[in-house]
Amino acid sequence: MRAIIGGILLSVLLGCGLALADAGRVGEIRERLSSANQWRDHVMVVAHRAGGLQARKSRFPENSRAALADAISIGAEMVEIDVQKSSDGTYVVVHDTWLDRTTNCRGEVADRTLAELRTCQLVVEGTSIPTDEAVPTLAEYLEAARGRIMVNIDNKLAPDDLVGMTQLAERLGLADHLVVKLNLWNEERIAEAHRLIGLMPRGVIFMPIVADDAVRDPGLLERVTSTVSADAVELIAWHKDGQPMTPDGGPLFGTRARAVAVRGGWHLWVNTYGIVNKSAGMLAGGRGDQLAVEADLPGEAFGFWVDRGATIIQTDEPGEAIRWLDANGYRRPYAAGTQQAAAR
Template sequence: MLPTLYSDNGDNFIVIAHRGASAYFPENTMPAFRGAVEMGAEMIEIDVMMSSDGVPVVFHDATLADHTNGEGELADYSLEELRELDAGSWFGAEFAGEKIPTLEEVLQFARDRIAVNIEIKTEAVTDQERGGVEEKSLELVRKYGMEDHVLFSSFDYRAIAHIKALEPTMPAALLYNSQTSNKRLPSQLVADYSADAFNCSYKQLNRKRLLDIRLHNIPVFVYTVNQQQRMKKLVKMGVTGIFSDKPDLLRKVAENVNK
């Protein structure tokens, strides 16, 4: 059970823009998402945290200093305070004044345009199933009618369990976490958490895991691949999709392999 792509060229491979087209634009900002669409990506990957007043926002780090002009923990800022920060100048002067987007803004943009992989960041997850980042994100997905075009994922397996408890038909992928996996194979993990796919780094896709994935016909998404030869190798291996900061390059490689 995977999301339906708005633009699918039928090659059974998904080009995923990692945090948008983040090699060319500040990650997790609207220019990066617009750039991904223009470059022919079939899905964007975004990271979701929670503001202090409980609004899902799109940002990767727990702290603000590296990718904004703010300091301290994102979770200590209200949405209004976060919206005052500059999330673009760190990447280039031409992006000065870019804002941290809300999940709602990204879904508004993506609807009828591009599928979305929503990664729930561990820092936003609690033991509570109700009222947290997962339920609020699900509500927004429903609001914009994107239930069939979204894939949830997380390194925190509690988030996957919460998503599946709240909405069993919502596609969700485990992001492989070696610490909490306790040496379980992908097929065991997917079964234990009722997940629909397995996400891992290219370094973690070893022969044993790949064999298990193929044996159990599990969709597998691999991150973060920006090198052309590595892209080519993985596409030839038959992975379901690749996350890349360079979706334009990935699309060209996939098209050449799948001709």
Template sequence: MPIRVRSALVLTIATLTAAVLAAGPLPVAADAAGRDGALAGIDRIRTELHRHGPGADLLVAAHRGQWRDAPENSLAAIEAAVEDGAEVVEIDVRLTSDGVPVLMHDTSVNRTTDGSGAVSSLTLEQVRRLHLKEGLGGAAARVTEHPVPTLAEAMEVVRGRALVNLDKGWPFREEILQVLQQTGTVDHGLFKGSPDVAQAEAFMARDPEIEYMHVVDDGTWAQALQFSGRQPVAVEVIFDRATDAQAQPEYLSQLAGRGRVWINTMWESLAAGHTDETSLRRDPDLGWETVVQRYRASMIQTDNVEALVHWRDRGDIRFWDRQRGPRTVRVQAEEPRAGGEGVAYHDTDDNRCASVSPEQDRLDVCTLRGARSLGWIRGGEWVEYDVEVVVPGRYAVSARVSSPYDPAGTMVMTWDGEPGATLSVPNTTDHNALRRVAVEERWFDRGAHRLRIEMPSTEYQNFNIDYVQLDWLTRR
């Protein structure tokens, strides 16, 4: 395996902090000598970026920043991504009508701000009056106090600390390059695109500090092997099937011999079903381990920065969440107790996710970018689970849920026939934006317990449940 999963070094605000974690899923070379361990921040990251042979570290890229903690493409999201250990922060760049590069994924500001209109039709002054919405935005997302950043502001945040992947920016590369030159951060930027090779080579020739990543998919995969002089520092490989030409071992081996191999694991079509969520549920066939070992990834872009960094640094993925531990009990929402309709659960209509769970007649067991979850929840439905507690004590009960709506719905829990808490499911800004939410603390004796979750018919219900979790707190 050509890429090394890091064993100790984790990026913090400006330095690297040693962290010895539990043994993990991939073997790591024990000798850290020669890994530029004395370097810090951007110096270490840039040095590592240009290493792509055996022993090179896996680099983590945060998709749109750490949008789970702050609005996507905000300065706070960039800051959080760096603090959480990402070496690269992916940002999206658009031009205002007066030619200023700003951070915005969509061509319009509608989804992620309290404004409307195309970015290209708004001046910088107009864009700066807008406020970003929480998380991934959307109609029901809360408006925050965060403004839309300029690219120059973003580069000041990452200066000396991380690289930025300049997505959407190839058509504006001249304006972007000018900002990077003015801020002294040309060597912090990672330009990307899929132009013809001659155009990409000409742009790289402009400045030896320019870093370029070529994007290949079904239509452009052959281009990456046509660079005759200076090679792209990385190639972003996109494949929706394992049989795609760009996903074949010989081709990937050639890419890995020239530079870094970047693979995206945010959703299924980017890497043939290998996603963050399949990695979190430890699917033996789909996930980060296979992406590294079979597809030669040496850079992974993720929506789950903390989890990937934890796994990359040899942590046990079962316990990536800081609140989890060996005494944690997890109840998967797609696994009700035996009995079927009317006994173990009640679903008001036929299975709407039959392509995912054909074994289910009525229960909607769906996939959210690889996470197996209970979806299409409606009022009047309920489901029951058998829960086995090994260690008696007081536990914190939480639920991992998602919804783009507000209100999203209500979960009424009972334990062994006794009333539990009622959870008002929050707006997480997207069906795929699963978030663990605290429910209550309660005592559990050792042994079997029965959990019942009801969705009252008197309230609007439209959310997803990934799991309910019990985290042991104390014996008292």
């Protein structure tokens, strides 16, 4: 009887093995997120706008499912996406409030019904070539990510819309795939974050954003992270035009801040992606993707931030970042495996 039961169980496991492997990968990513002090020798990679701005914006439309599939295939842990709302109340994945730059339509996203947005084809910005992919809904995007990769939402709406988005994910059984965030710089904002967290489903990870133009005291950083029980903090090291590159990472990557991170058990997250018409590396003390890829000095960008304690890098060049990190011993394999996670 034991052999029969064992055989039945084995058949079931073999029959759904791919699904189990997929679920396992997201579980492994969450475990590494929640156990920062055990994984400081592994650097996670987040594909900014799902990785749609790679290679001078020539490969995929930003926030597209094609970019999402690529991020999964290269082994990124997370995609960052931007969420707006249609005129009839559906959450859709698009960065700008208008459609002109990222699609072949014109006008405001909020003025279009979902049916109308379905007619808008995403465009590969660097080539101006329209694709067969329409503006996706948040629900569709989360389904495409199911079991394979985590999703970081950059909310372009009111803070309370984060609650609606997370409740949508809960209805899909995907609340545990989400990382949501809010910029925190004083007690009022910390209280707002605490209120929102209380309204969100269990399983959603909340992450503070802290920028060094407003927060320079590691004491406030400790207050922020302890109040919201942070697993990671998105840290902004601002860089202005004409300034030299940061020599030390600034106050949020200094010795005291890193000590706060270790005591709190959270990841230091750095953004190396560029901002249009702004100085290179504006969010990373001048040490961003342009320095890593266009100037071919990844050690002065990715390597610099790893040396300052960063264990999560959000980048427009996730493939380049993963290749360099892997070659230099900053990546540890997942048991579920990239190929299994990408196969569905």
